[in-house]
Amino acid sequence: MIQSIEKFEELLAMLEKSSENEQKRVIEEMNIIIEKMDSNELFSVLTEKMLNRVDGMIEEKIFSFENTILFLSQMGYFKTLKDRQGRYFNYSLLCNRIRKMIIYEGQKKDEKNEKLLVDLCECYLFFNEVYSSELFFICVPCLLKASLNKEESEEAQRKVEMALVALDNISQYKKIEKGLYLNEIKEILKYHQEHRNLTRLAYQSAWKFLINRLYNDESLEEMSANELHFAREASRELDELSKCVDWKRKEEKGKKGRDWKDMTIIKNWLQKLNEFFLLFPTWKEECDEVIRCVVGICRAARESENEIYEEGLSLLHTIINMENVRTVVFLNGGVFNLIMEEMQQPTLISNLLLRHLKFCLIFTFRLKRKAESEIEEANRRPAKMKLFEELEEEGYEDIITSLYRIILKLDSMFYFRVSLDIVDYFVNI
Template sequence: MENADIEPFYDMFPEFDFAEEEERLMKEEMNGMLEKMDKEELKPFFSKEEFDENYELILKNKYPFEKALDLLKHVGYENAIKTTGHSIFTDTSLKKRFERKIIFENEKTEGKDEKLLIDLCECYILLDRWFSYELLPICMSCLLKVALNRKEDKESLKEVEMDLLALSNARYQEIEQELYLNEIKAIIKYHQEHCNLTQLAYQSAWQILIDQLFFDHSLDHVIVNELHCAREAKRELEELAGCVDWKRKEEEEIGEKESREAKILKRWLQTSAFFLEHCRLWNEDIVELFNSIVQIFQVAKDNHRDISRKCIDCFRYANYNRTVGIDLLLESGVVDIMLEETVKNKAEDMQIKYYLNFFEVVCKRLKEMEEEGMDEAKRKEGKRKIHEKEEEEGFEDFIISFQEILPHYTLYHRHSDRIDFSDYVIRL
């Protein structure tokens, strides 16, 4: 897509002074353009200058705030589904305008515009995952009420998808259980029985729940034993993987040619990585999910770099979780994968710090097992197998070749010039 196509939305439709049908067609055109943009092409929409200019135009009545909401919402939607991470919305006047409007509309005792309040909450969270705790109960209550809608017409399904996607964008903030848990459980259980949600809506519902594992491990039982997260994630991943063209060339992976299924697959992998890191319960379903991710990596590694890297994130984060046995990392082939990925990387690729960190964590875990006298036979067997695999790949020679620059790539030793090769290489 040419740079000329990346215009701020207020330049595309500056006045909104159209007949209703013309306005609908203009919005459809705009949404189609947004859908075709890749991560880089979306960036201009998320600068502080862009938000400030939009705020000024709204103040000058160049276009009504309510009508601007629809375009802003779809900009946020594309930003969220493509997991770009772009947003400089936090300290802008436009964000403050949203907050005032949400509070004002919510506090109305008469003439409350529920549709406007929903649009405000959706747009507010989609544009910035860091939102006011004062608005958290308002937004959760408003959007979950819509998400519980069980109508299955196209418009209702799209609205539920938008609401759940918005709520799933509010990551890294602790949410009290009474604000969301019963509703999210009801949404997930109903879908498991009736398949009433879109794939993206279902993934978003799970992400809302799993993100809270970081703050609240009382959710482990609900997620693992009651709602069967691993079983559901495995099924969704395999269904989505069946829709991805694994043979296409890497340069076709991004932008308008990337399928919706590939985008949702990456979101499921992101959610699975967080689940594998923080879940303290472990069962056969989770082992099968882990093995399924290994299989996806094997088909993605040559042509789908984004997908393969998200698989690697799953392996890395699972390695942080002491509930995950070293034997699983060996038996699933993850140790082999990480060795292969490490030795084939070049020094200038910053991704290598994540591969090296994987072996830092493995070595650290084996040392902890020795110090604590845990599973002596299993520890020695795991140590022997990893040592043999490292020797096969020439891993020690590879680490030695990095001796001078290794401190700049590692995570544990980033502030030190001291490198102990036993932090990476298993020696018997």
């Protein structure tokens, strides 16, 4: 960690002594270091003092604004992906300079420098987490327009990705007027579904920009779910990505290795699916695909990617509480088996064990309660039989029974409760 930070500081000092062309080379070297940093290392160099230092270099004509944009855009891009928040930028002199430039350029009637405005808006949104309505209504339409570029060249795709990643950094707590910018984001998503013109990260970022709006506009559920098929698309992306990454790779010195960006995308899809289902617990379409996909990811991530594994389990626990999702979907998707495998782990932490026990209770309660009709009961019977056989054949009953002694203790430690009657955890035929 110290070595990366020291090298970054060394290169930052070199910028003050280099020519404009040499500065470009130094910035490229700095970007390589930043990409390899973890979030804590990045946070330690992204300080108000450092940003004020860069602003001073601009003021003294040491640093061209072209090179400033090159320096900030890549750093902000990696900062956003590594999920490190901080309001240091808001109080820096550099933030104030960029803010004034955006307003000046955005209010121009003629001869507006569109490229400069896009670059400025990206840098501002990459770093900033508190922004005025004036800047919001300049930056968002500017970056959406840039994101609508349908060129298929690698350079064009990269520019679109940068614009969309900047947009997805906008908090869900920022209320956007109903209907505003919907046509643009809808066009971006639908065009990609037909032509596959976006990078994986760009496509996810476009979805995040839309899903964040659901917190303030629930009417978007219909468009997100049934028109644009959020769950289906997220499952497809997760399926494809999970086949590309090396789940068994060895960690090197605490870094995330070459797959860190793909791992970040997988984690973000799981988080957004969880948010979606928490917001709309009555929704049930395409859940079978989500469940099957997430179970596979949990199994793959269990040994090496703890954050992804926990996000997957959290999503499965959210879905089991959705009454509209049929119990047989969980059984066929392998959720019950996954949870029971986890309950056998010797290092399982107490609060997670309690959640797993609650999962078993919900699962068996659904199969125990009286069906509304004989037809429904007949349809449910194969699922009940399958679960009964697995409880017996795999020794799951013994596992639950062996945990009974600590259930009372766990039940008193956490905010939710589980049954103290061991019979409630089993299904009888």
